[in-house]
Amino acid sequence: MEIRFAVNVRPKPGILDPQGxxxxxxLGHLGISGVGExxxxxxxxxxxxxxxxxxxxxxxxxxxxxxLSNPLIEAYDxxxxxxxxxxxxxxx
Amino acid sequence: MEIRFAVNVRPKPGILDPQGxxxxxxLGHLGISGVGExxxxxxxxxxxxxxxxxxxxxxxxxxxxxxLSNPLIEAYDxxxxxxxxxxxxxxx
Numbered sequence: 001m002e003i004r005f006a007v008n009v010r011p012k013p014g015i016l017d018p019q020g021x022x023x024x025x026x027l028g029h030l031g032i033s034g035v036g037e038x039x040x041x042x043x044x045x046x047x048x049x050x051x052x053x054x055x056x057x058x059x060x061x062x063x064x065x066x067x068l069s070n071p072l073i074e075a076y077d078x079x080x081x082x083x084x085x086x087x088x089x090x091x092x
Numbered sequence: 093m094e095i096r097f098a099v100n101v102r103p104k105p106g107i108l109d110p111q112g113x114x115x116x117x118x119l120g121h122l123g124i125s126g127v128g129e130x131x132x133x134x135x136x137x138x139x140x141x142x143x144x145x146x147x148x149x150x151x152x153x154x155x156x157x158x159x160l161s162n163p164l165i166e167a168y169d170x171x172x173x174x175x176x177x178x179x180x181x182x183x184x
Contacts, residue, residue, distance in 0.1 A: 004129070006100075008098075008135050009135070010135065010137065020136075023136065023138075023155075023159065023160070026159055027155075030154070030158060030159060032154065032155060034140055034141040034142055034148075034151065035138055035139070035141075035151060035155065036138070036139050036141075037096070037137075037138060037139040038137070038138040039136070039137045040134060040135075041134070041135045041136070041137070042132060042134055042135060043100050043101070043132075043133045043134060043135035044112075044115065044130065044131070044132050044133070045102065045129075045130070045131045045133070046115075046127055046128070046129060046130040047127070047128050047129040048126055048127050049127075049128075050126055059124060059127060062122070062124065063115075063119075063122070063124060063127065066122060067115065067122060068115070
């Protein structure tokens with residue numbers, strides 16, 4: 001079976017986030033107020049072919065921990081994107 | 093009210109994604125197979141203070157289109173992260 005996942009990677013609490021600060025610094029120029037706590041991370045979407053969802057999720061967890069994030073300074077979560085085949089045709 | 097949102101930004105279909113290709117190129121070194129269609133984008137999480145959810149979402153849409161993404165080459169979607177105040181304490 002094919003499952004499409006998303007891995008969301010974000011700076012851990014307390015870790016400096018210069019991109020988030022840059023976004024906050026630009027809000028005034030756009031005349032936008034009321035926005036705060038901006039954190040900028042990465043989102044990786046990928047398709048896994050495996051025998052079952054548990055095996056596919058194990059692959060994604062390993063990828064997320066070893067390749068897609070730096071566990072010293074970043075945290076991640078994994079989403080299953082439902083309807084993998086249709087999502088692929090519109091997003092891939 | 094305060095609402096926490098996530099903005100997911102990804103390369104549009106057909107747009108070159110060198111980070112996605114780099115991830116795919118690293119899979120063999122990790123001994124991982126069955127992973128494909130890798131797309132690497134950004135995920136921005138932020139808190140908006142507004143009178144209602146519609147106003148808050150309008151602010152996020154403007155930010156996403158004008159500051160957080162490049163509409164020529166990137167697409168975005170907006171998620172409402174439920175339970176904003178508890179999420180902030182664990183994630184911010």
